[in-house]
Amino acid sequence: MANAGLIAALLLLLSCLLVSPPSHAFYLPGVAPRDFHKDDELQVKVNKLSSTKTQLPYDFYFLDYCKPSKIMNNAENLGEVLRGDRIENSIYVFKMGRDETCKVSCRTKLTAESAKNFKEKIDDEYRVNMILDNLPVAVPRLRRDGTQAPTYEHGFRSKDDKYYINNHLSFRVMYHKDPESEDSRIVGFEVIPSSVKHEYTDWDEKNPKVHTCTPSTKITPSSNTPQEVAADAYIVFSYDVTFQPSEIKWASRWDTYLLMNDDQIHWFSIINSLMIVLFLSGMVAMIMMRTLYRDIANYNQLETQDEAQEETGWKLVHGDVFRPPSNSDLLCVYVGTGVQFFGMTLVTMIFASLGFLSPSNRGGLMTAMVLLWVFMGLFAGYSSARLYKMFKGAEWKKITLKTAFMFPGIVFGIFFMLNALIWGEKSSGAVPFGTMFALVFLWFGISVPLVFVGSYLGFKKPAIEDPVRTNKIPRQIPALAWYMQPAFSVLIGGILPFGAVFIELFFILTSIWLNQFYYIFGFLFIVFVILIVTCAEITIVLCYFQLCSEDYHWWWRAYLTAGSSALYLFAYSVFYFFTKLEITKVVSGILYFGFPRLKILLFVLGISLSGFEKPSAIQQRGIVPFCKGLDVIQQAQSGTGKTATFCAGILQQLDYGLVQCQALVLAPTRELAQQIEKVMRALGDYLGVKVHACVGGTSVREDQRILSSGVHVVVGTPGRVFDMLRRQSLRPDYIKMFVLDEADEMLSRGFKDQVSLVINFDLPTQPENYLHRIGRSGRFGRKGVAINFVTRDDERMLFDIQRFYNVVIEELPSNVADLI
Incomplete structure (x- = not known):
């Protein structure tokens, strides 16, 4: 029902957008408009030099351009610094409403080094970024070869491999005049760069004049020789400026930059994504409203125990489905970090859709993302703590530290290495030390404390109770079909979420790596909602199929199913790199693949940490005395590692040269x-151990055949083991280790007589080891160690029993011989 409501809301939103009249992208500027009077000073600012071929920005004055008497850096926010913006003043200063022609800026003599830099930047197609009244400069003309030049390129290369510099700039400033006053507002800023070899007789630094143009005549680039870049060459820089009234209002001045000509493609993307959601919603509705309803109804009508034992599918694992997964603490960290990332993305999308993060608010998007990530640490700590407490975890400080430092530490490490590479290229894109310190302060000073606060609040709340009781003995998982294997199902699960966003992903990558504006956050927000619904529904469907296969290990599968779309995201970014980009430098390629790999690295980290970290408490206490040949009694909660304890002890005591049951x-x-x-097989894989399970429901002849060929260890149920002893297929002559697993469960099921028959069937009188797992009494040949693990709740319960019955319950002695 929840999915149906969400789909209905999406359809309503889509319908409203379809019937609405076409309109351009809107924005909330975030800055107040500036009014200019006649002859007010207009200061043109210069920003970084950027290139789509190298992705390495450089300071404008890295090249030998004309410099003002004092270079002043503009105050920049955190987002601008992280983007590599370096906004500075320039020599281009205009008077509002006053045209100027053939204004000479300066004359520069190129050294061999500066000429080389100019040529390299021309080859790498670097563009110049200028700003006037917060408007970026635009280029409304064609190149010499007839192709469109949307950006200001500082030079070009001819067919005969000569380099020329655009040393003359023709500016055009468009303004909208208030009819009720003399004030004007700038609504457009354009430039036409050209290359002109200025001619002059005697150069006067104080009053420079050239013969190529005069204050009353403009330069005609086609009738002049272009200025070649060469060592020891003198280059004269000049400019014109023209003011032109415009009907464009100040609130609409960004429409030229944000004009969207491919809206049909975005609508196709949304419809494509919506079809995927409808398909998945149909599957979920079928499962929930038909299959589950029918199964639950049949399950509730069971009248006899015999009928209950005929359960199939997901009902068989209802007692194991809420069993905590392996590496549950790592899953808690991943979930907490995911909540943090989701919260940051959701709030950023909302503010961007409302127009607060428009391109006019330079660096606003990056600043908002960083700050929101920091403050969302509160929800990361809360979510990981709640899930950890549900898994009966007690070390809340440990899980909090992991949540606060694991993902941010990985990201910061990669970011630091990439920043070092950028620094080595002398690029202005390298984050300064002061900004790096600010990021560390935001991490340690704000994010980490908020994670601890959230974790504390999460642990204060009562634990989430499982709706069903978890069985004491984990159920054996049958062999899975090939299509239900974890790797295959996880990879399949990531296809549909990626398919829902891959069209929009193309525009996002284009805006990032080809220096284009992306400002269709309304479309992006709809696609984001569709993505969330798709991830939820594909996870529900695949988890249901998994449970129907009697596999209750769904926790990690549910997390990785939708997360595997990151693999397809990375594959698509590789495809985009080789088909759409012309990156030539190795460092630029490392930068490109470094950032998309952050999420893939987390998956690798999760897989590598999925094994054992250290022995559990009972394994640390039990394996050593067992290997010494002592008798051991051990008791602990389910899932603490009792099976691995006696398996490791048995494997250490076996004589692998003797192929007999020991x-x-x-x-x-x-x-x-x-x-x-x-x-036993997994732990002894490299030892060559031979293990066989003698259990009911299998072929007796097969058991006899395997036992006759020789085994080291026999594991089985009392009835079948006694049958093999009686048939003399199992010889007890060499048995020196005996384990009675789940003794209380076995005796409560009425196996007492069968157990006695097995124990007393000519077993050696002094076995090496005799082990009871649950602490029941048993016979043992010589001194041993008793290990009994109880929880604080068990201690309180025993104390209450003592007080109620007025008896004394003595603790089990560590030396079992003291009981004799």
Whole structure:
């Protein structure tokens, strides 16, 4: 029902957008308009030199352009610095409403080094960025070869491999005049660069004059020789400026830059994504309204225990579905970080859609993303703590530190290395030390404390209760079909979320790497909502199929199913790199692939940390005495590593040169016996151990055949093991280790007589090890170690029993021989 409501809301929103009249992108400037009077000074500012071929910005005065007497940096926000903007003053100063012609700026003599720099930047197609009244300069003309030149290129290369510099600039300033006053507002800023070799007789620095043009005549570039770039050459820089009234109002002056000519493609993207959502919603509705409803109804009508035992599909794992996953603390960190990222993205989208992060608010988008990420640390700590407490975790400080430092630490490490590469290229895109310190302060001074506050609030709330009771003994998972294997299903799950956004992804990559404006956040927000719905629905569908396959390990699968779309995102970015970009430098390629790989690196990190980190408490206490040949009694909660304890001990005591049964393990159920066999095989894979499970429901002849060929360890249920002993297929002569697993469960099921028959069937009188897992009494040959782990709740319960019955419950001695 929730999905149906969300789809209805999306359809309503889409319908409203379809019936609305066409309009250009709007924006809320974020700065107040400036009014200019006649002859007011207009200061042109210069920004970084940028190139789509290298992606390495440089300071404007990195090249030998005319410099003002004192270079002053403009105050920049955090986002501008991170983008590599370096806004400075220039020699271009106009008088409002006053045209100027053939204004000579300066004369510069090129050295061999400066000429080389000019030529390199011409080859790399660097463009010049200028700003007037917060408006970027535009170029409304064609190149010499007839192609469109949307940006101000500082030079060009001829067919005969000669380099020429655009040393003459023809500016045009458009203004809108207020009819009720004499005030004017700038609504347009254009430039036409050209290359002119100025001619002059005697150069006067104080009053420079050239013969190529006069204050009353403009330069005609086509009738003049272009200025070649060469060492020891003198270059004269000049400019014209023309003021032109315009009907464009100040609120619409950015329409020229934000004009969207490909809106049909964006609508196609939304419709494509919506079709995917409708398809998945249909599948989810079918599962929820038909399959689950029918199954639950049938399940509730079961009248006898025999009928209950005939369950199939997902109902069989209802007692295991909420069992905590492996590496649950790592999953909690990932979920907390995901909530932090989702919150940052959602709030950024909302503000951007409302126009607060328009391109006129230079650096606003980047600043908002960084600050929102910092403040969303509160929700990261809260989410990871709530999930960790649901998993019965107790080390809340440990999980909080991981949440606060794992992902930000990885990102900062990669960012620092990439910044070092940019610094080595002497690019202005390198983040200064002061900004780096500010980022570290935001991390340690604000984000980390907020994560701790959120974690504290999360742990203060009661734990989320599981709706069903988790079985004590984990259920054996049957062999899965090839299409339900984790790797395949996870990779399949990422295709549809990626398909919902890949068209919009093209425009985002284009705006980032080809220096274009992206300001269709309304479209992007709709696609974002569709993406969230798609991820949720594909995860629901695949998790349902997984549970129907009796595989209850769904926690990590649910997280990685939608997250695998990052793999397709990276693959598409590789495709985009080789088909759309012309990057030539190695450092630029590293920069391109460095940022998209951040999320992929997290997946690699998660996979590498999915193994064992360290032995559990009972493994640390139990394995050593077992390997010493002592008798061991161990008791602990489910999932603490008791099986691995006695398996490791048995594997250490085996004589692998003797292919006879040397260890016997009894388990109450077939599934548990098969699970123990699986653990034993995995731990002893490189030791060459031979293990066999003797359980009911399998072929007796197959058991006899395997036992006759020789095994080191036999794991089985009491009935089948006794049958093999009685048939003499299993010889007890060499058994020196005996394990009674889940003793209380076994005895409560009525296996007491069968267990006694197995134990007393000519086993050696002094076995090396005799182990009870649940602390029941048993016979043992000599001194051993008793290990009994209880929780604080168990201690309180035992204390209450003592007080109620007025009895004394003595603790189990560490030396088992003291019980004799």
